[in-house]
Amino acid sequence: MTFLDDFIPQLLATLIGGVIGVFGVWWAFRLQRRAAARDDVDRAVENLLIRISDHVEAVEAYNSEFNMMRWDGTDKLGRTFPHAAPVSIAVELLRIRTSDEDREIADLLGATWSHVAHSTRVNRASAAGHMATAITRWRLGEPRDAVADSLETARQLSLPDDEVEVTSDED
Structure with a gap:
C-alpha cells in the first residue's frame, strides 16, 4: 500500500x-x-514611409524642373515624372503583413494611395504628406477617426479641383 x-x-x-x-x-x-x-508590420510601415518620402522628393524635384525657366530654349525636361509603383508595392506589402483591425486601416491606406497615385503633379506631394501623417497616427495608436480624417484629407487633395467634395461641418 x-x-x-x-x-x-x-x-x-x-x-x-x-x-x-x-x-x-x-x-x-x-x-x-x-x-x-x-x-x-512595423518594418512594412517603415518601408512604406521611406517609399513615400522618396516619391515626394522625386515629385518635388520634377516640379522644380518643370516650373523652372529654361533659357536654352528647349522644351524637353531632363527627368521623367516619378512612377508611383514603389509606393504601391510598399502599400501592398503592408496589406499582406497586417491582419484583423490593422488590415482595415491598411486597406484604407491602399484605397487612399490609389487616389494619390493618380493625382496631379502639383497636389501629389501634399496628399502623400497627409497620407504619411495618417500612417504615423495609426502606429502611435491614435483613434481610428483621426487616421481616417488624415486619409480623407489626402484623398480630397488628390482630386482634381473640379471634383473636390465640399461637406458641411454641421453634420
Missing part, C-alpha cells in the same frame, strides 16, 4: 506539471508570434 500512496501523488504532480509546462510553452509561443507579427 505504501507504493500506491507514494506513486499516485507523484504521478499526479508529474502530469499536472507537464500540462502546465505544455500550456506555458504554447502561451509563450503565441506571445512570440504576436510580437513577430507586430515587428513585420
Whole structure:
C-alpha cells in the first residue's frame, strides 16, 4: 500500500506539471508570434514611409524642373515624372503583413494611395504628406477617426479641383 500512496501523488504532480509546462510553452509561443507579427508590420510601415518620402522628393524635384525657366530654349525636361509603383508595392506589402483591425486601416491606406497615385503633379506631394501623417497616427495608436480624417484629407487633395467634395461641418 505504501507504493500506491507514494506513486499516485507523484504521478499526479508529474502530469499536472507537464500540462502546465505544455500550456506555458504554447502561451509563450503565441506571445512570440504576436510580437513577430507586430515587428513585420512595423518594418512594412517603415518601408512604406521611406517609399513615400522618396516619391515626394522625386515629385518635388520634377516640379522644380518643370516650373523652372529654361533659357536654352528647349522644351524637353531632363527627368521623367516619378512612377508611383514603389509606393504601391510598399502599400501592398503592408496589406499582406497586417491582419484583423490593422488590415482595415491598411486597406484604407491602399484605397487612399490609389487616389494619390493618380493625382496631379502639383497636389501629389501634399496628399502623400497627409497620407504619411495618417500612417504615423495609426502606429502611435491614435483613434481610428483621426487616421481616417488624415486619409480623407489626402484623398480630397488628390482630386482634381473640379471634383473636390465640399461637406458641411454641421453634420
